[in-house]
Amino acid sequence: MTGIERCVGCGVAVPVIEGPVHRYMTSAPACWQRYGELLALLYSRPGLGQAVIIAADTYAVQHPGSPNPQAIQSVDIHLLNLYAYLVRGRPVRNPQKTFGARAFHAIAAPEERERYWLDPPAFTGALTVFDMPLSGPDAAIQDRASAWAESAWDAWRAHHAQVAAWYDDYALPQARR
Ligand SMILES: [Zn+2]
Numbered sequence: 001m002t003g004i005e006r007c008v009g010c011g012v013a014v015p016v017i018e019g020p021v022h023r024y025m026t027s028a029p030a031c032w033q034r035y036g037e038l039l040a041l042l043y044s045r046p047g048l049g050q051a052v053i054i055a056a057d058t059y060a061v062q063h064p065g066s067p068n069p070q071a072i073q074s075v076d077i078h079l080l081n082l083y084a085y086l087v088r089g090r091p092v093r094n095p096q097k098t099f100g101a102r103a104f105h106a107i108a109a110p111e112e113r114e115r116y117w118l119d120p121p122a123f124t125g126a127l128t129v130f131d132m133p134l135s136g137p138d139a140a141i142q143d144r145a146s147a148w149a150e151s152a153w154d155a156w157r158a159h160h161a162q163v164a165a166w167y168d169d170y171a172l173p174q175a176r177r
Contacts, residue, residue, distance in 0.1 A: 007031040009063030012128040024071040025063040035059050035129050047138040050092040051145040057081045057095075058149045059129060061156060064120040072116050073108040079118070080170065082153045083163045090175055103170035118159045127151040
């Protein structure tokens with residue numbers, strides 16, 4: 001009989017399996033495996049470049065891990081990127097194109113750890129990587145990726161004001177308009 005466990009990140013109930021997990025985006029192995037399957041699909045479709053970025057941001061903020069510098073930088077940068085396109089209407093791009101090196105350095109600084117760690121929410125009721133289809137037309141997959149991102153971003157609502165303030169600090173000038 002296969003046991004069931006809850007993913008330590010997104011909270012989804014998944015079968016207990018043996019398998020690798022990411023070094024700092026901690027998850028249940030079955031959740032990490034599903035994300036790998038999703039990325040394989042997205043990378044195989046030239047029309048889904050934006051969905052790759054959205055999925056990477058969304059999976060990262062639903063698997064915040066523990067307060068170590070890499071996890072803090074990952075969660076903050078991916079939250080900032082979600083904010084950029086979901087709230088500020090910026091184009092969907094890799095975070096490196098919206099935030100300068102200064103943002104990456106400041107947020108990762110070990111002495112700033114306390115200040116930049118945002119207590120993760122529970123993701124009860126939020127969409128997870130298991131809500132992403134692994135087949136079907138590009139448009140349906142893209143729409144679902146956007147819905148997943150909105151759902152994960154909404155779960156972080158207690159920290160929206162902080163993310164907005166960091167955005168104004170750290171986004172490159174051309175991204176602040
Ligand atoms: Zn998960």
